[in-house]
Amino acid sequence: MPDRFVASLADYRGPAVFNPWGESDPLYDLGPQGVEIRRRQLHCYLQERIGVADSLLCAEAIGYQGGHFSGIPMTSERLLLGGLQSKNLQPEMVFKGIAAQRTSTPEIRPLGFTEPTATIVWGFFADQRIDPRRAVLWNAFPWHPYHPQRGMLSNRTPTDDELAAGHRVLRQLLELGSFRQVIAIGEKSATQLERLGISATKVRHPANGGAGKFRSQMHALFAR
Numbered sequence: 001m002p003d004r005f006v007a008s009l010a011d012y013r014g015p016a017v018f019n020p021w022g023e024s025d026p027l028y029d030l031g032p033q034g035v036e037i038r039r040r041q042l043h044c045y046l047q048e049r050i051g052v053a054d055s056l057l058c059a060e061a062i063g064y065q066g067g068h069f070s071g072i073p074m075t076s077e078r079l080l081l082g083g084l085q086s087k088n089l090q091p092e093m094v095f096k097g098i099a100a101q102r103t104s105t106p107e108i109r110p111l112g113f114t115e116p117t118a119t120i121v122w123g124f125f126a127d128q129r130i131d132p133r134r135a136v137l138w139n140a141f142p143w144h145p146y147h148p149q150r151g152m153l154s155n156r157t158p159t160d161d162e163l164a165a166g167h168r169v170l171r172q173l174l175e176l177g178s179f180r181q182v183i184a185i186g187e188k189s190a191t192q193l194e195r196l197g198i199s200a201t202k203v204r205h206p207a208n209g210g211a212g213k214f215r216s217q218m219h220a221l222f223a224r
Contacts (some may be wrong), residue, residue, distance in 0.1 A: 002046035005176055006039055009142065012160060018144040018152055020062065020071050022051060025152055034103035038071025044095040045072050057142050058200070060188045061141040063155045065115035068144045069104040074137040077102055077112035083113070093132045102146050104195045120206040134157060140192040141166035144219050167196055174204040183221060
């Protein structure tokens with residue numbers, strides 16, 4: 001099932017947008033194999049969750065410290081490489097079917113990129129001892145929008161036209177998975193889902209001092 005979904009995801013192209021599953025990063029990828037590694041890792045991640053996960057967590061867009069190199073939304077490369085075990089985050093939480101690989105060149109981040117929001121989200125599942133396969137992490141715009149002047153190691157807010165393309169993918173994912181609940185992470189994601197007519201529960205974005213409220217709201221949703 002995820003095969004066609006990942007293949008269609010890899011087809012998207014847009015100005016100042018990096019597609020982790022369809023494009024190679026010429027400056028920061030370890031090599032041309034990076035795109036295939038990311039595609040394989042996303043496929044394995046979804047394969048272990050579709051038909052199992054009861055919740056879809058949706059944030060705004062992929063960032064350069066997360067899915068750009070890991071190939072998985074709200075998931076850092078460092079987590080996959082075992083570099084966050086001191087925070088009780090194990091690579092096996094993400095997927096077990098294949099060995100995780102890095103795609104970024106070690107010269108820029110020897111231990112791999114790490115994303116604070118991703119660490120908080122995955123940390124919630126670890127701390128609460130909730131099976132992480134109960135949730136699929138996703139983004140309203142599932143690719144990485146960046147500032148052309150700053151290069152690929154930057155993030156920007158997706159445009160309305162870009163979001164329209166991402167919403168088509170989101171609907172495909174909702175059809176693919178049988179989710180009991182959709183959770184919007186942050187105000188922007190909640191607004192986008194509301195425009196689509198998708199019923200979702202909003203939780204506080206964990207960035208900028210919101211981690212505590214995020215955890216308490218998520219605990220209430222997963223305790224049901």
